[in-house]
Amino acid sequence: MNDxxxxxxxxxxxxxxxxxxxxxxxxxxxxxxxxxxxxxxxxIAEIIETGNLRRLxxxxxxxxxxxxxxxxxGVGSAIAMKWYAKGxxxxxxxxxxxxxxxxxxxxxxxxxxxxxxxxxDEVTEISKRVEEAAxxxxxxxxxxTVGSYIRGKPTCGDIDILITRNNTDGKTSSGPxxxxxxxxxxxxxLTHDLTKHQEENATSRYFGICKLPGGxxxxxxxxxxxxxxxxxxxxxxxxxNDIFNRSMRLLARKxxxxxxxxxxxxxISRGRGGDSLTEGTLIAQRTEREIFDALxxxxx
DNA sequence: GGGCTGTACTG
DNA sequence: CAGTAC
DNA sequence: GCCC
DNA sequence: AGGTG
DNA sequence: CACCT
Numbered sequence: 481m482n483d484x485x486x487x488x489x490x491x492x493x494x495x496x497x498x499x500x501x502x503x504x505x506x507x508x509x510x511x512x513x514x515x516x517x518x519x520x521x522x523x524i525a526e527i528i529e530t531g532n533l534r535r536l537x538x539x540x541x542x543x544x545x546x547x548x549x550x551x552x553x554g555v556g557s558a559i560a561m562k563w564y565a566k567g568x569x570x571x572x573x574x575x576x577x578x579x580x581x582x583x584x585x586x587x588x589x590x591x592x593x594x595x596x597x598x599x600x601d602e603v604t605e606i607s608k609r610v611e612e613a614a615x616x617x618x619x620x621x622x623x624x625t626v627g628s629y630i631r632g633k634p635t636c637g638d639i640d641i642l643i644t645r646n647n648t649d650g651k652t653s654s655g656p657x658x659x660x661x662x663x664x665x666x667x668x669x670l671t672h673d674l675t676k677h678q679e680e681n682a683t684s685r686y687f688g689i690c691k692l693p694g695g696x697x698x699x700x701x702x703x704x705x706x707x708x709x710x711x712x713x714x715x716x717x718x719x720x721n722d723i724f725n726r727s728m729r730l731l732a733r734k735x736x737x738x739x740x741x742x743x744x745x746x747x748i749s750r751g752r753g754g755d756s757l758t759e760g761t762l763i764a765q766r767t768e769r770e771i772f773d774a775l776x777x778x779x780x
Numbered sequence: 781g782g783g784c785t786g787t788a789c790t791g
Numbered sequence: 792c793a794g795t796a797c
Numbered sequence: 798g799c800c801c
Numbered sequence: 802a803g804g805t806g
Numbered sequence: 807c808a809c810c811t
Contacts, residue, residue, distance in 0.1 A: 485784065489798030517799050554790095556795050581791075583795090627797095640797085674796095675789065685788065687796080702797075722785085722797080729785040740786050741797095754783080 484557075493520050495723045504528070545569050553587030553594060553674065553700075586672045590689055593698040597635035604629075606639055606669070606692060606699065613663045614643060618656045621645050626718040627702075638700035639690070642718055647708045654684065657705040661686055668693060670701070710742050712767035717741035732775060737763075744771045 496515040497504065504510050504524060511521035527533055542564065549560035568574055571588065580588065587594070607625040614621040624630070627640035643660070645653035664670045672689040686703040706714040717725060717740070732739035738748045738756060743765030749758045764770040772779045 483798085486798040488784075492799075515799065519798065554795070558794060583790085638797095685797080687789090704797095717786090718797085720797090726785050733785075738786080742787090754785090756786095 489515075490520070492723055495721070497524075549574070551595065552584060552591060554581055554583035555587065582676075583674050586674065586689065590672070590698040594689075594700055596697055597637060598639065598697075598699050600629065600634050600636065602692065602695070602699070603636050603639050606690060606701065607641060609667070609669055609692075610641055610660075610664065610703070613667065613669075614656070614660050617659050617663065618645065618651075618653075620649075620651075621653055621656055621660075624715070626715065627720065630719050631721070638702060640702045640704070640718055642704050642706055642711075642714055644706045644708050644711055644714075652707060653705045654707075657684075657686075657703075661703070664690075671698060710765045712769070712771055713739075713743045713765040714741055716768050716771055728775070728777070731777070735775070737775070739771070739775070744774050746774075 492515045493513075496513050500513070504513075505528060507521050507525040510516050510524040511518065516524070523533055523535070546557075546560045546564050549555055549563055550557055555563075563574060563578065566577070568577060571591075574580070575588070603625065607623065607629075611623040614623050622644050624642045624644075625640065626642050627638065628636045629639070643653050643657060645651060645656070661670065669690050669692070670688050671691050674687040674689065675685065684705050688701055688703075689698050690701045691698050704714065704718065716728070729739045732744060733748075733750075733754075736746065736748055738745045738760055743762050745760030746763050747758060748756050748760040751757050764774040769779055
């Protein structure tokens with residue numbers, strides 16, 4: 481089933497609903513909202529009037545199985561459906577019959593913990609530990625916890641920490657980055673690596689799992705090292721949420737520009753598939769404000 | 781009808 | 792490359 | 798799915 | 802991963 | 807094996 485875009489559309493609708501200040505009480509109110517069309521407004525109306533949605537009753541256990549499989553980190557829709565097609569229905573079936581990848585084994589091992597959201601205070605605590613370790617390696621390292629945390633959410637799905645360093649003295653954060661990871665591993669804060677840090681080619685993004693000493697749950701953590709000049713673009717990108725990012729990037733695209741986590745580029749020409757044919761010219765990356773201005777978007 | 785963000789990592 | 796994830 |  | 806030389 | 811997709 482090719483429900484990819486429908487899924488994205490629903491997520492957009494949910495996001496739009498959450499942004500509403502007042503509860504929606506009718507079809508008419510719902511359909512006025514950008515991102516909610518006739519089909520979704522009808523479903524909203526049914527929920528308002530009857531308290532539930534009949535179509536949900538038709539959800540089969542098959543759908544539940546596929547959904548649960550794809551909740552494993554490292555398992556997406558393609559693999560979930562493949563497993564289902566082979567007749568597997570439970571985690572036990574999977575463990576018995578499938579040769580799991582390294583990250584899938586970890587995802588399964590930590591499955592229950594990773595489904596839980598993280599209380600804001602715990603994100604603060606974990607961030608503090610990362611920051612202290614970073615500071616001991618190089619006092620000029622700057623750590624910023626981004627993602628839903630920086631958006632002020634009371635709970636977070638994971639912990640995203642951006643690491644940079646004022647490079648006016650010629651040094652960046654990419655060297656200390658690997659050292660930081662090792663320190664955090666030695667401390668026992670980082671418990672599992674989801675990205676494999678191949679010795680030589682240092683990557684700029686680390687995905688892993690951590691646990692506070694004496695903590696109860698495994699938590700997903702992402703660390704990024706970012707060139708100081710790109711900080712604005714990185715903040716914009718890693719602060720999200722994803723729907724906001726997509727709208728900004730789409731706006732850039734309409735203006736023959738391109739926005740990514742490194743910066744904003746102009747004079748982009750694109751092919752049929754939407755892929756850039758031109759490198760374009762970098763016009764903003766250092767601050768978020770710069771990028772908003774260059775895009776013609778009012779700052780906050 | 782046809783598009784719908786852009787990038788990095790894994791195997 | 793397809794798949795996954797951010 | 799929604800929107801142009 | 803699978804395919805190539 | 808290194809390299810491509």
